[in-house]
Amino acid sequence: MVEPTPPPLAELTTLRLGGPPKRLVEVDDEAGLVAEVAARDRAGEPVLVLGGGSNVVVADGGFDGTAVLVRSRGVQVADHGGGGLTVTVAPGEDWDAFVVRAIDEGWRGVECLSGIPGLCGAVPMQNVGAYGQEVADSIASVHTYDRKHQRQVTYAAGDCGFGYRTSRFKREPDRHLILGVTFQFARGDLSAPLAYAELARRLDAPIGTRLPSAEVRAAVLDLRRGKGMLLDPADHDTWSAGSFFTNPILDATAAGRLPTDAPRWPAGDDRVKTSAAWLIERSGFGKGYGTGPVRLSTKHTLALTNRGAGTTADLLALAREIRDGVAARFGIVLENEPVLVGAEL
Numbered sequence: 001m002v003e004p005t006p007p008p009l010a011e012l013t014t015l016r017l018g019g020p021p022k023r024l025v026e027v028d029d030e031a032g033l034v035a036e037v038a039a040r041d042r043a044g045e046p047v048l049v050l051g052g053g054s055n056v057v058v059a060d061g062g063f064d065g066t067a068v069l070v071r072s073r074g075v076q077v078a079d080h081g082g083g084g085l086t087v088t089v090a091p092g093e094d095w096d097a098f099v100v101r102a103i104d105e106g107w108r109g110v111e112c113l114s115g116i117p118g119l120c121g122a123v124p125m126q127n128v129g130a131y132g133q134e135v136a137d138s139i140a141s142v143h144t145y146d147r148k149h150q151r152q153v154t155y156a157a158g159d160c161g162f163g164y165r166t167s168r169f170k171r172e173p174d175r176h177l178i179l180g181v182t183f184q185f186a187r188g189d190l191s192a193p194l195a196y197a198e199l200a201r202r203l204d205a206p207i208g209t210r211l212p213s214a215e216v217r218a219a220v221l222d223l224r225r226g227k228g229m230l231l232d233p234a235d236h237d238t239w240s241a242g243s244f245f246t247n248p249i250l251d252a253t254a255a256g257r258l259p260t261d262a263p264r265w266p267a268g269d270d271r272v273k274t275s276a277a278w279l280i281e282r283s284g285f286g287k288g289y290g291t292g293p294v295r296l297s298t299k300h301t302l303a304l305t306n307r308g309a310g311t312t313a314d315l316l317a318l319a320r321e322i323r324d325g326v327a328a329r330f331g332i333v334l335e336n337e338p339v340l341v342g343a344e345l
């Protein structure tokens with residue numbers, strides 16, 4: 001029997017770009033996920049593990065292998081007494097729905113990560129972060145299938161190699177299939193202390209204040225909406241993969257060459273993090289930059305957006321133009337945040 005041609009991956013990505021995979025399978029349980037990925041690995045066929053498709057850029061030609069849609073569900077709560085508890089979530093659970101549940105149940109620590117698209121299995125990949133929180137702050141362990149050694153492995157948080165928008169899972173592409181994420185939460189209706197100046201200003205509270213988590217969530221959603229960082233099918237500014245470039249982390253010498261008015265935050269070991277958005281704007285690429293079907297968001301310089309009729313080739317051309325423009329102006333080569341599938345910058 002001839003299998004029907006799968007739909008283009010554009011239908012499964014927030015950029016709404018990308019051609020079809022050779023095969024597409026949807027798997028809704030852990031054993032099935034391991035079996036499917038292991039079988040493809042044994043056959044030497046490429047595998048694309050796909051959650052919500054909000055951090056991938058898929059080539060127009062599609063993916064020459066099997067796309068495995070992770071759809072396993074389930075949340076398990078273990079109360080350890082004394083106010084602490086762990087919660088293990090299956091990779092196919094929606095991330096923002098999980099945040100809502102955490103806030104409703106009084107599980108503290110992920111309220112600032114409200115409104116980030118995608119599924120729970122992907123959050124450890126790039127250690128998602130926003131508004132002063134990162135998932136690494138709340139993760140206790142990550143349960144995986146190690147495709148290299150064909151066995152299941154649980155990594156304690158300290159062994160996950162978490163860093164700014166990275167982890168051991170992202171550093172070793174095609175090795176770790178994430179089967180579950182265990183969070184360790186303190187209980188309470190108040191948020192973790194506010195750590196992000198823009199959010200604190202919006203809430204009219206000093207840094208370090210704890211406020212009702214639901215209030216913090218509302219403020220975060222508000223801020224995100226204003227930047228086109230909340231998915232909205234009617235708003236092309238949200239047809240993106242979020243921030244396209246990460247904030248560069250510079251050694252002391254490179255940081256010394258930055259203009260004095262460039263933003264800078266300490267990043268450990270004498271290193272300095274600066275703002276990719278600032279560099280992009282100062283290199284002549286303002287909000288809404290571009291005339292074609294892929295442009296910078298009109299609300300946020302860091303998002304490359306599909307205005308409806310774009311292609312991945314258009315997106316990559318704009319990304320190159322910006323990367324090369326920033327390199328020419330500041331000598332800093334920006335790195336892409338989303339994972340490129342069959343595509344190169």
Ligand SMILES: Cc1cc2nc3c(=O)[nH]c(=O)nc-3n(C[C@H](O)[C@H](O)[C@H](O)COP(=O)(O)OP(=O)(O)OC[C@H]3O[C@@H](n4cnc5c(N)ncnc54)[C@H](O)[C@@H]3O)c2cc1C
Nearest residue numbers: 049051052053054055118119121122128129130178241242
């Ligand atoms: C509008 C918008 C706003 C965003 N804002 C933020 C933000 O504030 N902060 C932030 O950090 N990110 C942000 N992102 C990026 C993105 O939402 C996150 O990285 C998210 O965690 C990706 O989840 P996903 O399920 O969509 O992953 P996908 O895009 O499906 O996959 C991303 C990568 O993870 C791999 N992967 C997915 N699931 C698994 C699994 N179970 N096992 C192994 N590998 C897996 C994929 O193979 C791929 O390499 C934003 C994106 C958009 C579109």
